[in-house]
Amino acid sequence: MLNPQWLRTFTTLAEQGNFTRTANHLGLTQAAVSQHMRHLESQLGPLMIRRPRQLELTPAGHAFLAYCREVEQADKRLQLRLSEADAEHGEISLISPGSIGLSLYTKLLDLQQVQPGLVIRHRFAPDDEVLDAVLSNRYELGLVSLKPDDPRLIATLFDEEPLELVAPAQKKVHEWTDLQRLGFIDHPDGQAMATRLLSRHFPGHPGIRTLPLRGFSNQIGLILEPVARGFGFTVLPRHARQAFARQEEILVVKGGAPVVDKLWLIYRAEWPLSSRAQLALKHLRHMGMFQNA
Incomplete structure (x- = not known):
């Protein structure tokens, strides 16, 4: 597996076009930059053509640069998904009965209009499907009409219908x-x-x-x-x-x-709700729907 630092060095070198500027940008010595490139080219073959005042990427270098950028974007997406602090970006997933869903979905879209970085994923389903979807982590939040006694779930009163x-x-x-x-x-x-x-x-x-x-x-x-x-x-x-x-x-x-009838909000008990889910529940409480948010 390629060292992530080597990938950062190569990407910066391709952008800066100069070993000295790359070393300064990354806080490394010029010798360290050269060493990273030797490691990469020993595994991947020639990636750059060194000229006195210019560095030129080889076809393999262009392909590797595209790969480095894909890895960088994937890393950013992973950090976004793992970040519990970011309440303004990412997915809010909810599965509920159709009746309450008719009201919930439009109210969650109101939240998305205010926070366009959010993505609302909402499905209508009966109780048994809601339980399965939350327990299998396909949806973070669920609503059911019968309070479950499964220790893997937290159930709190959401609304009366x-x-x-x-x-x-x-x-x-x-x-x-x-x-x-x-x-x-x-x-x-x-x-x-x-x-x-x-x-x-x-x-x-x-x-x-x-x-x-x-x-x-x-x-x-x-x-x-x-x-x-x-x-x-x-x-x-x-x-x-x-x-x-x-x-x-x-x-x-x-x-x-x-x-x-009572409607119960359910989610997994083993880990806390994401900040996005907490924001959604706060919004629904402000709209007069969630009794205990």
């Missing part, structure tokens, strides 16, 4: 028969969420499966589209409802005891 019964704005919902007339817009968690919430709104109801199905979508950002068009009602977490652009076209039906 109530379920909401959402109907078209022009429709009135007072009785179970109103839901029967509307019909249900389903989604992957729709029936489970509706069962939990509707038992509070309409005690003794005959069950969500007795209602006519008016539509289904597995895209969290599109579930409220048929509701806004008057095709039916649905049950969603509040963050998903708040992310819908046309709030004037939908109605949150009040009534009954609330059903509130």
Whole structure:
């Protein structure tokens, strides 16, 4: 393996074009610069042609100079990734459920606008995938709806997310028969969420499966589209409802005891959060999302 000091000497010599200036620039003797070049050329062959007032790189010298610059850039990238002190550059990685993700992603982009050196990497996923991604170090931060008991993870309360019964704005919902007339817009968690919430709104109801199905979508950002068009009602977490652009076209039906889920922030317990992750959590707290940042 080539000595890193030899690489720095060669790069500086190529830039300075003179042994004396190179020695002064690096704080070395001219003899040390010459010795470094002898070591390199003994392994790589001729790298420079020495002329009285000029040094000229050979083809091998040009190739080696490109290699030296690649090594220098790789070293800078490594130092950046290892640096916990740099909160303004690098990646913030987060994996979360889709509902809260609709709100989180745009708020993190707001942070990136202020700190353009940051890169936001965010994925929507269910709880089991979130746990696996954080434990395998593919994402630094994760959000789950069930608090894990794995000793490798730290879990802290992030936010509370109530379920909401959402109907078209022009429709009135007072009785179970109103839901029967509307019909249900389903989604992957729709029936489970509706069962939990509707038992509070309409005690003794005959069950969500007795209602006519008016539509289904597995895209969290599109579930409220048929509701806004008057095709039916649905049950969603509040963050998903708040992310819908046309709030004037939908109605949150009040009534009954609330059903509130907790969201838990998780990350690895064996090492501290990066400064970038800490900056992101501070930003989210300022935006009113993170309770314990």
